[in-house]
Amino acid sequence: MSDTPVGPDEVRHVAALARVDLDDEEVERFADECAEILGYFETLDEVPEVDPSPDLVNVLRVDEVRDGLTREDALRNAAGTEDGYFKGPNVS
């Protein structure tokens, strides 16, 4: 159907970029589904180049200090906190 090069290796690569862990069954299934869907997207090749007609302008306002979220509110949904900070896993 399509020559879009999507197979299990590409799915594993993209899943690693997107930080989504997949098992082997999911890799196979998503490879098949994505190949079909990306095959359908092939028709975009036929779309002519149409440059945007900008109708938006920047609207600026004066920068004013005002109340934001409190630290307590910002941390309320976090599973782990320490000394008023979010607690995350090791970076390396």
Place this chain on the structure above:
Amino acid sequence: MAPDLNVFVSEERIERDESGPLSGRTVAVKDNISTAGVPTTCGSAMLADYVPPYDATAVERVTAAGGTIVGKTNMDEFGMGTTTETSAFGPTRNPVAPDRVPGGSSGGSAAAVAAGEADVALGSDTGGSIRCPAAFCGVVGIKPTYGLVSRYGLVAYANSLEQIGPFASTVEEAALLLDVIAGPDERDGTTRHDATEGQADAHPAEEADYVGAADGNGEGLTVGVPTELVDGAEDGVVEQFEAARSDLEAAGADVREISLPSVEYGVEAYYVIAMSEASSNLARYDGVRYGPSVDVEAGNWNDVFSDVRREGFGDEVKRRILMGTYALSAGYHDKYYRQAQHAREWVKRDFDEAFADVDVIASPTMPTTPFELGETLDDPLKMYLADANTIPANLANLPAISVPAGTANDLPVGVQFVGPAFGEETIIRAASIIED
């Protein structure tokens, strides 16, 4: 006994001691619209315990207008679906036909109104997520022009496409809720400011009267019917659409055929853009600031995040994140994302040209009647193609309404009107003509 429709994810009442145009009315709110102190799950296990610290602007406006919020409604996970079956909290059933889907992604909000669980409801529409369930459940739904209603507090899926909008049993009631929620918001970076008027604060809603536009007056109205959006519909849907067309003509409207060749590429363009934006917007779900608890000792940053996202996201969300990441990745950006942006501009241009000749554009909202539960769950491409008629308005940032137009095999059919930017009054007027 009637089956449980699974309309609500949570049913906590939210009201203030205020009176206004919504006094005495109950309002259901889609569960991707933030409610301070009340869980907002987005239909996802990732946010099953998430409680926002602030209200969305649309929620503030509803309660300030005297409305009583009665619950947060079920939805496709993060808005990704056309059936409300991808929710982590199970599917919602269609109140009109409980073995059928209510449409999606705002299926719970449409079902709440159809089942009488709320007088009106808020949903969000990224590629048809208000209009599809409105059509499938036999209620009215409006997707406003991008920039009319504040997106502040709407949990982002595809931020360049989505707007919050109203559901109701009648066009007039939907227009009433639109009057309440429309307006400028300095907290929304995508709110409309009409700088051309020389007034920094000018906003289209300030001069508009949406309720007053529901007057059923068709005199002088010119309606375009794009053949591309009628030809693919089921026979029973086309029959009801033709009946609506006769109603328009009987009311004095001039109905004529038009062509929008670009919409043939709408589904592809929409899904590439929506998936690409989703892959970026959903990068925030790492289990640290919210989400399932992270075992911080379990390994490095990347491994822990990948575990959280495997556990927290359902299949449709993973599928869209993967394809969006692919479409934006080195070597494929030009082929998919750039071409989709060209298609989007082409759709905008087609509509601009059409609105030089007609006031509104009419089509069936959905090409089919509601699917059976489970019918499209294992066939994502089939589900995506069902959005063909609703997607173009999102790509072009235009307002659109779905209004009930009879039934086919006892299942609801909806007719859609799309208007020019900030032409909400015109689409409301057109819909009020054909309303039963």
